[in-house]
Amino acid sequence: MRNKRPHSEEAAQTCFWPIRITSKLPDTMVHFTTEEKAAVASLWAKVNVEVVGGESLARLLIVYPWTQRFFDSFGNLYSESAIMGNPKVKAHGRKVLNSFGNAIEHMDDLKGTFADLSELHCDKLHVDPENFRLLGNMILIVLATHFSKEFTPQMQASWQKLTNAVANALAHKYH
Amino acid sequence: MLSAEEKAAVTSLFAKVKVDEVGGEALGRLLVVYPWTQRFFESFGDLSSADAILGNPKVKAHGKKVLDSFCEGLKQLDDLKGAFASLSELHCDKLHVDPENFRLLGNVLVVVLARCFGSEFSPELQASFQKVVTGVANALAHRYH
Numbered sequence: 001m002r003n004k005r006p007h008s009e010e011a012a013q014t015c016f017w018p019i020r021i022t023s024k025l026p027d028t029m030v031h032f033t034t035e036e037k038a039a040v041a042s043l044w045a046k047v048n049v050e051v052v053g054g055e056s057l058a059r060l061l062i063v064y065p066w067t068q069r070f071f072d073s074f075g076n077l078y079s080e081s082a083i084m085g086n087p088k089v090k091a092h093g094r095k096v097l098n099s100f101g102n103a104i105e106h107m108d109d110l111k112g113t114f115a116d117l118s119e120l121h122c123d124k125l126h127v128d129p130e131n132f133r134l135l136g137n138m139i140l141i142v143l144a145t146h147f148s149k150e151f152t153p154q155m156q157a158s159w160q161k162l163t164n165a166v167a168n169a170l171a172h173k174y175h
Numbered sequence: 176m177l178s179a180e181e182k183a184a185v186t187s188l189f190a191k192v193k194v195d196e197v198g199g200e201a202l203g204r205l206l207v208v209y210p211w212t213q214r215f216f217e218s219f220g221d222l223s224s225a226d227a228i229l230g231n232p233k234v235k236a237h238g239k240k241v242l243d244s245f246c247e248g249l250k251q252l253d254d255l256k257g258a259f260a261s262l263s264e265l266h267c268d269k270l271h272v273d274p275e276n277f278r279l280l281g282n283v284l285v286v287v288l289a290r291c292f293g294s295e296f297s298p299e300l301q302a303s304f305q306k307v308v309t310g311v312a313n314a315l316a317h318r319y320h
Contacts, residue, residue: 062298063305080299137282141301144289151290153207153225160208 030165032107036158043143043150043159044104052146053097054090056138058083064134070127100139103166110169118173129171136163176310177252181303188292188300189249197291198242199235201284203228209279215272241280248311255314263318274316281308 032040061068061083068077074088083089099117106113121127140159144151177185206213207225216222219233228234244262251258266272285304289296 059298059301063302080297084298141286141289141296144286145293145296148290148293153204153229156204156286157208157225 029108030110030161030168032158032161035154036161037107039155039158040104040107040162043147043155044101046147046150047097047143049097049101050090050094052139052142053093053095055084055093056135056142057093057096058086058089059138059142060131060135061089063138064131067131067134070125070131096135097139100166103162103169107162107165110165111172114166114169115173118170121170122174129167129174132167132170133164136160136167139163176255177303177306181306182252184300185252185303185307186249188288188295188304189246192242192288192291194242194246195235195239197238197284197287198240198245199238200229201280201287202238202241203231203234204287205276205280205283206234208283209276212276212279215270215276242284245284245311248314249307252307252310255310256317259311259314260318263315266315267319274312274319277312277315278309281312284308 061071061077062080071077071089071092074086074092076082076086077089099114103110103113121129121132140156140163143159144156206216206222206228213222216234216237219231219237221227221231222234244259248255248258266274266277285301285308288304289301292300
């Protein structure tokens with residue numbers, strides 16, 4: 001709602017216009033409701049981190065092949081079956097999903113939780129942050145394939161919010 | 176865009192899709208997961224909760240309509256821009272839909288297919304479908320000005 005200009009000179013002398021906000025606005029953080037946190041945690045409890053992590057990373061490398069450029073040292077990535085069976089892909093996928101587990105325990109401070117990883121991905125690994133969003137989408141798809149019944153629209157919405165927030169947190173320290 | 180094997184794989188999986196159900200579910204999930212998209216459907220009545228949205232008969236009907244046109248697109252994978260030219264103009268000139276929403280709906284459709292088909296929705300199939308939904312989204316955005 002806009003502040004209205006005073007109608008008369010008298011009014012202009014007596015009212016304060018415009019109102020100036022002098023205090024710094026707080027850093028906006030994603031807010032998860034109690035229900036969203038509970039939904040995420042309930043599905044997470046059933047997740048096999050090694051299986052889901054490995055499959056999510058593998059699907060990223062298959063569906064978006066340019067992402068393979070970050071994993072030159074992983075050996076054979078020449079076919080879908082090679083990628084899905086690659087032990088380094090599985091191990092790294094598990095590592096990535098374990099850090100998601102950490103996110104779920106700190107949903108009220110994702111930027112703080114991922115500060116170091118954000119700097120790492122920017123300064124050392126040089127990963128385009130768009131890839132964090134793509135990987136987040138892969139995690140959702142893998143969860144959907146594994147948990148058909150539990151992956152309700154509300155569950156999907158909660159997890160989409162989480163993966164987006166993690167992607168943003170990982171991009172936060174980029175410069 | 177798609178190899179002959181990819182086209183065959185996409186077509187054969189889609190032949191098993193219950194178009195009546197999947198369309199409504201995809202549109203419903205779009206409205207739940209990305210609530211701002213509800214602004215395009217103000218005439219649809221009750222969208223006040225996830226259950227209301229998923230049960231809303233207008234959402235189901237429109238979802239089916241959207242998926243029917245997607246099915247038509249699958250028959251013209253070599254010319255998606257041509258296939259979706261009129262719809263592209265409609266969404267730009269009359270409906271004023273931000274094209275980013277086409278990508279979101281495409282991604283939601285992939286999630287719905289993943290949920291429906293489980294392990295049958297292999298990474299290869301996912302890659303092929305992702306190409307299709309991206310191609311359709313681009314075709315729908317093509318006439319924007």
